[in-house]
Each structure stands twice: as C-alpha cells, then as structure tokens.
Amino acid sequence: EYIQNGHSSPKGCLYLKDWHMSRDFPEHNVYTTPVFFSSDWLNEYWDTLEVDDHCLLVVSRTPFHADVFRSYSWSANICGRKKWLLYPPGQEDFLRDTHGNLPYDVTSAELQDGNLFPRFEEACQPLEIIQEAGEIIFVPSGWHHQVYNLEDTISINHNWLNGCNIDIMxxxxxxxLSSVQKEIDEWKNTMDSWHQHCQVIMKACSGIDYGEFASFLKIIAENRMAFLKACSSGESSDYSRHLSETFTTLGPYHAAFDLQRVAYIIECLLCNEDFKRLDRSTLTLQPEAMVQQIRDTIQSTRGRHLLYQE
Incomplete structure (x- = not known):
C-alpha cells in the first residue's frame, strides 16, 4: 500500500519492523523458522515473558554494529536485494576513532583521516555480500556489519542465542559491566550501593543485567528439564505449541546439551565476584540448587532412554 500510493520520505526508502507478527497472527502461518536456526533461547525467553509487541519505522539501512547480546542472526530475503558489509570479530577495534567510538558508516570518507581513525589502515577489507531474493544469510556472534536495502525489500530477521554461543553472551x-564500572569508578568510594548502580546503568545501556541473565538461564533450564522428564515418563508437557514442536524436532540429545551449557554458565556466575555481590533474595534463580537439579535430571534420564553416551 505504501508503494502503490506513491508515498515517499525525505529520509529515503523506509520499512516497517514488526517484531511479533508471526506470534500474534498465527492463523496467517507467515513462515516457519528453518530447523538450523530453531534452537532459539532468546525468543523462547521473551515469549515466556510475553513481551509486548511493537513496531518501528526506520531508514532502510542499518549502521555499523554487532547484534544484541552478541547473538547470532539470520536474515531471509522474501523479495528485494540487500548489500552486507561484514567484519570478523576483533576487526572493529581498528575502526574506532580516537575516543573509542565505532563509526556510523564504515564507507564514510572520514575514516581515511588518520587523526580521527588512527588504526583504520590496519583493518582488513570487509566481506561484501549481495543477498538476493530467496537467500538466507547467517551472521555469527560478534561479526560487526552494515546493511543496505538496494531496492524495496521484504525480509525476515531473527537474533538468536543458544547453547553454542551463550558463553559469548x-x-x-x-x-x-566492566565498561560501566570504569566510567563511574571515581564515585566508587562515595556510594554505598555503587555495585548495584552499575547493574542498573548496565541494564539501561544493554537491556539486561546479571539478575535478568540468571532468570533467562532459569527459564531455559526449566523448559529442558521438563522436556527430558516428559520423555522419560511418556507424559505430555505444558508448553506452547511452538516450543513443543521445537523440542520434538531437536530431540532429547539437544535438550541435554543445552542443560550442560546452562550448568556451565551458572558455575561461571558462581565464580564471578560481581554476581556474588547481588542480593540473592531478589533472584528468581538459586544457582547452586539449579545446578544440582540439572545434574539430577541428567542422571535420572541417562539410563532410561540412553540420552547420553559415555
């Protein structure tokens, strides 16, 4: 309708992002997530919380960035063409200005100014990809990138996390958190709740703090423990239809792998000094108890269905 009515904008071609169209209009059966990308902890968590739907009208390009929480991303072009510029992890450090900031546009001529971007010449050339209609691109964790719609384009995009990159998150x-602590270090000795304020600022900047990260791990673990117990007992589980289909497709081996990864990250939390400073009474996750539950689930399901191999 936007195109047919001849609308235009001084900002150029615009597009509408609809974060939850597929979830809110299931009768349309808009698309099915490819099985390769179906182990998606991030959307599983947000769907559990029933995060409100929202839309955003933006310019038809994305500035230079790495994806939220250093997640993976996949993008499927339904129609139209996109141009991608991608840099491997670590290369972004050569693209920072003298203040440590990344450029908005890596193709800008100002990057040639050695006084502003002193290490630009050390950066490798970006991987350039033209994505055609019907093609899907996978962006690994930590790859900074910049994207242009070369023409009117409809695409489906997901950011996703799972057991393979949860350690990167x-x-x-x-x-x-370290960056926040560095920024307000001068007030450390004058604030009784300095560490708590660091968590608040971190969440405001990044969208999550250590407490919510712990809640995230708890939900992922509980869903998989329930699935493995259901496999063992033969009983049905109280999941959403989508989550039930995902677990059935991926199977118990994958659920077991996920649990082992969650247990590993929780053990990392227990060794982290900043996590130790959190008020345990405010956490939905009791880490020691959760690790033990995971171990008990693994032990109780291992022999019955040969879910694991020694």
Missing amino acids: WQFLQNE
Whole structure:
C-alpha cells in the first residue's frame, strides 16, 4: 500500500519492523523458522515473558554494529536485494576513532583521516555480500556489519542465542559491566550501593543485567528439564505449541546439551565476584540448587532412554 500510493520520505526508502507478527497472527502461518536456526533461547525467553509487541519505522539501512547480546542472526530475503558489509570479530577495534567510538558508516570518507581513525589502515577489507531474493544469510556472534536495502525489500530477521554461543553472551555482559564500572569508578568510594548502580546503568545501556541473565538461564533450564522428564515418563508437557514442536524436532540429545551449557554458565556466575555481590533474595534463580537439579535430571534420564553416551 505504501508503494502503490506513491508515498515517499525525505529520509529515503523506509520499512516497517514488526517484531511479533508471526506470534500474534498465527492463523496467517507467515513462515516457519528453518530447523538450523530453531534452537532459539532468546525468543523462547521473551515469549515466556510475553513481551509486548511493537513496531518501528526506520531508514532502510542499518549502521555499523554487532547484534544484541552478541547473538547470532539470520536474515531471509522474501523479495528485494540487500548489500552486507561484514567484519570478523576483533576487526572493529581498528575502526574506532580516537575516543573509542565505532563509526556510523564504515564507507564514510572520514575514516581515511588518520587523526580521527588512527588504526583504520590496519583493518582488513570487509566481506561484501549481495543477498538476493530467496537467500538466507547467517551472521555469527560478534561479526560487526552494515546493511543496505538496494531496492524495496521484504525480509525476515531473527537474533538468536543458544547453547553454542551463550558463553559469548556471558563474556559480552562481563565486558559491558566492566565498561560501566570504569566510567563511574571515581564515585566508587562515595556510594554505598555503587555495585548495584552499575547493574542498573548496565541494564539501561544493554537491556539486561546479571539478575535478568540468571532468570533467562532459569527459564531455559526449566523448559529442558521438563522436556527430558516428559520423555522419560511418556507424559505430555505444558508448553506452547511452538516450543513443543521445537523440542520434538531437536530431540532429547539437544535438550541435554543445552542443560550442560546452562550448568556451565551458572558455575561461571558462581565464580564471578560481581554476581556474588547481588542480593540473592531478589533472584528468581538459586544457582547452586539449579545446578544440582540439572545434574539430577541428567542422571535420572541417562539410563532410561540412553540420552547420553559415555
């Protein structure tokens, strides 16, 4: 309708992002997530919380960035063409200005100014991809990228996390908190709740703090423990239809792998000094108890259905 009515904008071609169209209009059966991308902890968590739907009208390009929480992303072009510029992890450090900031546009001529971007010449050339209609691109964790719609384009995009990159998310969160602590270090000795304020600022900047990260792990673990117990007992589980189909497709081996990864990250939390400073009474996750539950679930299901191999 936007195109047919000849609408235009001084900002150029615009597009509408609809975060939950598929969830809110299931009768339309808009698309099915490819099985390769179906282990999606991020959307599983947000769907559990029933995060409100919202839309955003934006310019038809994305500035230079890495994806939220250093998640994976996949993008499927239904129609139209996109141009991608991608840099491997670590290359972004060569693209920072003298203040440590990343450029908005990596193709800008100002990056040639050595006084502003002193390490630009050390950066490798970006991987350039033209994505055609009917093609899907996978962006690994930590790959900074910039994207242009070359023409009117409809695409389906997901950011996603799972057991294969949850450790990268945990490292990202530690780096984010460290940056906040560095910024307000001068007030450390004058504020009784300095560490708590760091968590608040971190959540405002990054969208999550250590407490919510712990809640995230709890939901992921509980869903998989319930699935494995259902496999063992033969009883049905109280999941959403989508989650039930995902678990059935991925199977008990995958659920077991996820549990082992969650247990590993929780053990990392228990060793982290900043996590130790959190008020345990405010957490939905009791980490020691959760690790023990995971171990008990693994032990109780291992022999019955040969879910694991020694």
